[in-house]
Amino acid sequence: MSFLLDKMKKMEPLFEKGGRFEKLRSVYDGFATFLYVPDQVTSRGAHIRDYMDMKRTMIIVVIALIPALLFGSYNIGLQHTRAFGIVDWSLMQMFWFGFLKILPLIIVSYVTGLGIEFVAAQIRGHEINEGYLVTGMLIPLIMPIDVPLWMLAVSVAFAVIIGKEIFGGTGMNILNPALTARAFLFFSYPAWMSGDTVWIEGLTKGGAIDAFSGATPLAVAKLDGIARMPSAMEMFVGTIPGSVGETSVIAILIGALILLVTGVGSWRIMLSMTLGALGMGLLLNLTGGNAYMQIPAYYHLIMGGFAFGAVFMATDPVSAAQTNTGKYIYGALTGILVVIIRVFNPAYPEGTMLAILLMNVMAPLIDHYVVQANIRRRVKRVRTA
Amino acid sequence: MENVEKEPLFSAKYRKLLTNPLGQDNPITVQVLGICSALAVTVKMNPAIVMAISVMVVLAVSNVVIASLRKMIPGRIRIIVQLVVIATMVIIVDQFLKAFAFDISKQLSVFVGLIITNCIIMGRLEAFAMANKPWPAFLDGLGNAWGYGWILIVVSFFREFLGSGSIMGVPVMEKIGVYNWGYEDNGMMILPPMALITVGLIIWVQRSRNKTLIEENK
Numbered sequence: 001m002s003f004l005l006d007k008m009k010k011m012e013p014l015f016e017k018g019g020r021f022e023k024l025r026s027v028y029d030g031f032a033t034f035l036y037v038p039d040q041v042t043s044r045g046a047h048i049r050d051y052m053d054m055k056r057t058m059i060i061v062v063i064a065l066i067p068a069l070l071f072g073s074y075n076i077g078l079q080h081t082r083a084f085g086i087v088d089w090s091l092m093q094m095f096w097f098g099f100l101k102i103l104p105l106i107i108v109s110y111v112t113g114l115g116i117e118f119v120a121a122q123i124r125g126h127e128i129n130e131g132y133l134v135t136g137m138l139i140p141l142i143m144p145i146d147v148p149l150w151m152l153a154v155s156v157a158f159a160v161i162i163g164k165e166i167f168g169g170t171g172m173n174i175l176n177p178a179l180t181a182r183a184f185l186f187f188s189y190p191a192w193m194s195g196d197t198v199w200i201e202g203l204t205k206g207g208a209i210d211a212f213s214g215a216t217p218l219a220v221a222k223l224d225g226i227a228r229m230p231s232a233m234e235m236f237v238g239t240i241p242g243s244v245g246e247t248s249v250i251a252i253l254i255g256a257l258i259l260l261v262t263g264v265g266s267w268r269i270m271l272s273m274t275l276g277a278l279g280m281g282l283l284l285n286l287t288g289g290n291a292y293m294q295i296p297a298y299y300h301l302i303m304g305g306f307a308f309g310a311v312f313m314a315t316d317p318v319s320a321a322q323t324n325t326g327k328y329i330y331g332a333l334t335g336i337l338v339v340i341i342r343v344f345n346p347a348y349p350e351g352t353m354l355a356i357l358l359m360n361v362m363a364p365l366i367d368h369y370v371v372q373a374n375i376r377r378r379v380k381r382v383r384t385a
Numbered sequence: 386m387e388n389v390e391k392e393p394l395f396s397a398k399y400r401k402l403l404t405n406p407l408g409q410d411n412p413i414t415v416q417v418l419g420i421c422s423a424l425a426v427t428v429k430m431n432p433a434i435v436m437a438i439s440v441m442v443v444l445a446v447s448n449v450v451i452a453s454l455r456k457m458i459p460g461r462i463r464i465i466v467q468l469v470v471i472a473t474m475v476i477i478v479d480q481f482l483k484a485f486a487f488d489i490s491k492q493l494s495v496f497v498g499l500i501i502t503n504c505i506i507m508g509r510l511e512a513f514a515m516a517n518k519p520w521p522a523f524l525d526g527l528g529n530a531w532g533y534g535w536i537l538i539v540v541s542f543f544r545e546f547l548g549s550g551s552i553m554g555v556p557v558m559e560k561i562g563v564y565n566w567g568y569e570d571n572g573m574m575i576l577p578p579m580a581l582i583t584v585g586l587i588i589w590v591q592r593s594r595n596k597t598l599i600e601e602n603k
Contacts, residue, residue, distance in 0.1 A: 148567055150567070150568075151569075154571075162582060166589070184573065187572060187573040187576060188571045188572050188573040188574075189569055189571070189572060190572060191569075192569075
């Protein structure tokens with residue numbers, strides 16, 4: 001490894017001010033700090049330096065996503081065999097089939113997104129932001145496997161430019177970029193983001209065995225009633241049609257564990273969002289106006305993108321609420337909204353994406369009132385003392 | 386008349402009245418007025434063009450009428466008088482469209498009637514016509530309506546081209562044959578949010594070209 005370090009040190013002057021590649025300074029910086037811990041030392045004052053910088057944080061989230069990715073690959077193969085009546089595939093065969101199908105999505109997502117990030121960083125003279133490392137991994141995981149690659153590229157470009165760069169890049173965005181990409185696709189090309197064929201590889205071209213439906217449990221619950229939904233166990237394990245990474249609650253829980261142990265994800269948001277959805281589900285169970293309202297409340301936690309959203313999307317440190325009290329409010333409202341959209345809105349079978357995006361917009365407001373309330377309380381304390 | 390010296394019809398000052406609203410004083414991208422109709426009628430180009438012309442007629446004529454009456458209008462009821470003039474013009478335009486361009490009139494539906502509430506028109510009457518002679522008021526009306534109109538047309542071009550794959554009703558995308566390569570129209574371009582984003586992108590381009598428009602950060 002020291003060979004690489006020497007090489008990079010030798011190249012560094014080229015990127016300094018006045019060097020030949022001065023304009024590409026941030027590209028060099030990006031790669032150098034990606035590979036090695038920066039050797040800059042603070043010259044004045046006492047500072048505590050921690051290796052846990054943004055790049056490390058982001059890498060941990062990517063690691064936490066790996067179980068969902070692996071299971072997603074297997075599930076693509078599994079669903080494919082079910083849809084086309086293939087019986088003789090081994091587990092590894094299914095996994096490889098799915099992995100090779102999802103690889104292009106990952107590559108397109110990273111190439112488009114990082115390309116735009118690199119260009120934007122050069123134009124503004126900023127450092128390259130690390131935020132896209134996670135976003136680029138999240139986006140393929142929340143897409144239907146059959147989405148055309150050019151649509152993916154367009155939505156990634158939209159999310160990175162309109163959702164992020166316009167506001168000033170990573171750390172300044174109001175909306176979660178990965179969900180922005182998905183929302184853009186959802187509203188732009190609805191035929192590729194809903195229905196009962198896009199979730200399974202190859203099904204849009206037809207040729208499935210008779211009486212096979214590739215609808216997600218949410219769509220089944222909406223259209224055919226609860227009786228025909230997959231069992232709770234199936235939804236928990238994840239052997240159901242759906243976006244690539246969202247189906248398996250087990251794989252997502254492993255990711256959640258990694259995030260919680262390392263302290264990268266906020267347990268407050270995960271907990272309050274789960275409780276919010278559960279509470280709202282129970283409330284609907286009590287009133288029970290129609291069949292959908294009587295769905296067991298815990299179903300809402302294991303079907304659709306709820307688990308994935310609660311663990312990886314709502315906890316996005318940039319677009320979520322920042323204050324601790326605010327995180328509870330933000331999470332709970334997100335959970336409640338997810339269930340409300342799912343049950344009451346006929347146009348959208350899945351509410352997680354829309355609920356999180358809506359609460360992203362509200363997060364600064366929540367924070368504002370939490371901070372104001374704190375200030376008022378302290379002012380009162382000073383006055384009475 | 387206080388101003389004894391007569392200005393030539395197209396002096397530099399008067400020409401500014403026509404050209405300023407096109408760019409650095411644009412009613413939509415700089416003053417951010419008239420946004421509502423910019424969102425509503427820009428799905429297709431044809432209605433947008435008709436809307437631009439309608440607003441031009443209404444604004445120019447009402448400006449001239451108010452400017453000629455400006456010394457007779459009592460200050461307290463000026464808004465009502467302005468509204469009466471605008472409403473009259475809008476009804477004339479609406480009836481004209483219904484008689485001669487019924488299809489487009491149906492597409493524009495209430496939005497022709499809603500020209501009455503277009504902030505640009507009220508704004509120009511109040512800010513310019515009440516204090517200027519008819520000729521400059523006429524030029525100001527034309528300039529502002531055209532400044533509004535060209536943004537409308539540009540926005541509708543992108544929305545129709547990307548959202549419906551056509552330009553002024555001609556199915557261009559189909560003729561090129563991109564649908565065979567798997568291309569699909571972008572459904573979001575037809576929804577109102579994309580009009581807002583398109584206007585925002587135009588503002589972005591304009592401000593990065595003309596730095597004087599960027600407000601200082603306080």
